[in-house]
Amino acid sequence: MEPLDEDAKLMLRYRDGDATAFSALYSRHKGPLYRYLLRQVRNAGVAADLFQDVWSRLVATRGRYEARAKFATYLYRIAHNCTMDFFRRASRLHPAAADDSDAPAAEPEVPESQRPDVIAEFAEQQSALLAAVSALPQEQREAFLLHEETGLTIEEIARVTDVGVETAKSRLRYAVRKLKKSLLPAAFPDARPVRTLNAST
Amino acid sequence: MHPPDDLDEYLRGDSALSCQYRRESAPAPPPALDRRVLEMSRAAGELAAGDSTAPHDSHTPRSVRAASAAPPCLAPLAFAASVLTSVALVLAIVFGPQSAKRVDDAPRVVRVVAHAELPQPYTNNSKAARAPSVWLADIAALRRAGRNREADEELRRFRTAYPTYPVYPAYSAAIRP
Numbered sequence: 001m002e003p004l005d006e007d008a009k010l011m012l013r014y015r016d017g018d019a020t021a022f023s024a025l026y027s028r029h030k031g032p033l034y035r036y037l038l039r040q041v042r043n044a045g046v047a048a049d050l051f052q053d054v055w056s057r058l059v060a061t062r063g064r065y066e067a068r069a070k071f072a073t074y075l076y077r078i079a080h081n082c083t084m085d086f087f088r089r090a091s092r093l094h095p096a097a098a099d100d101s102d103a104p105a106a107e108p109e110v111p112e113s114q115r116p117d118v119i120a121e122f123a124e125q126q127s128a129l130l131a132a133v134s135a136l137p138q139e140q141r142e143a144f145l146l147h148e149e150t151g152l153t154i155e156e157i158a159r160v161t162d163v164g165v166e167t168a169k170s171r172l173r174y175a176v177r178k179l180k181k182s183l184l185p186a187a188f189p190d191a192r193p194v195r196t197l198n199a200s201t
Numbered sequence: 202m203h204p205p206d207d208l209d210e211y212l213r214g215d216s217a218l219s220c221q222y223r224r225e226s227a228p229a230p231p232p233a234l235d236r237r238v239l240e241m242s243r244a245a246g247e248l249a250a251g252d253s254t255a256p257h258d259s260h261t262p263r264s265v266r267a268a269s270a271a272p273p274c275l276a277p278l279a280f281a282a283s284v285l286t287s288v289a290l291v292l293a294i295v296f297g298p299q300s301a302k303r304v305d306d307a308p309r310v311v312r313v314v315a316h317a318e319l320p321q322p323y324t325n326n327s328k329a330a331r332a333p334s335v336w337l338a339d340i341a342a343l344r345r346a347g348r349n350r351e352a353d354e355e356l357r358r359f360r361t362a363y364p365t366y367p368v369y370p371a372y373s374a375a376i377r378p
Binding site: 022023026048051055059133154176180 | 212
């Protein structure tokens with residue numbers, strides 16, 4: 001059996017009534033979790049709601065916590081579920097909203113937070129790399145963010161996202177390939193593509 | 202096929218992609234959000250210490266709140282209680298008032314037959330049993346059968362009962378002499 005990681009020990013202490021353990025856990029994970037959510041849903045307001053939702057669920061289910069795996073997989077499993085709930089709700093209310101695939105959306109009416117222009121505006125405020133992350137299909141974006149923000153392995157990403165290891169690996173591989181292309185213009189400035197939306201600025 | 206070194210290089214952790222990503226801005230939750238989360242955790246702790254009830258945050262599903270509120274030692278008791286409730290429910294369905302009702306079914310069939318033997322349309326109180334459209338169809342049927350006197354009488358009753366009911370022209374021809 002794997003030794004307990006520090007976070008798991010903190011969570012066990014919190015489960016057993018030590019409130020200070022929660023503060024420690026929170027300060028360790030709040031940044032990566034917030035960025036994971038923000039870059040997943042690409043809207044600060046929605047990210048803030050989901051952020052609070054994730055911690056609420058963690059607090060509510062603390063009594064059932066068992067340190068079977070790395071704490072981060074537990075936390076991000078909750079985050080993944082919250083995010084999927086959000087995308088599912090959005091797609092139910094507005095069928096084209098959560099269609100995050102490469103195919104163009106046919107339905108113009110989407111929720112405010114997931115409108116293409118709002119997402120484009122979000123991406124415009126980012127660097128080229130973050131804009132490229134934002135443009136990835138949702139599953140690939142999630143795999144990349146889970147690895148970068150939390151250091152989860154492919155096996156752990158598979159567990160968090162409830163898919164097979166090969167699927168998780170494939171998603172990450174596609175994400176890396178696409179993102180590496182976005183780095184190329186920096187290495188070869190002459191090849192930097194003109195970004196049409198802010199070309200005049 | 203993918204180049205074999207793409208992902209492997211990235212997973213080693215020192216790829217240009219990872220380095221670039223770590224150089225990017227790292228937004229953190231706003232202080233107000235921090236306060237809300239920490240306050241929520243504190244409130245949950247106080248609730249748990251006070252009366253061992255679940256935290257009442259609206260973001261947590263009720264089932265999760267209920268499950269987290271119960272101390273682990275109560276789980277067998279809860280299970281036993283739910284089994285007892287289920288058994289009681291099954292017994293109530295099998296031996297309860299429903300079965301007595303089933304015994305009572307036979308007379309009901311007789312009552313239904315009795316209703317079926319009641320005089321059908323064209324009675325003084327037939328209005329109560331017939332919707333206007335049905336009534337008009339009956340009148341039209343009488344007219345088609347050549348029973349004009351009965352049809353006239355029914356039409357008069359119909360008009361008394363439903364003075365404002367609109368009769369469309371096509372139907373009107375069928376019910377009038």
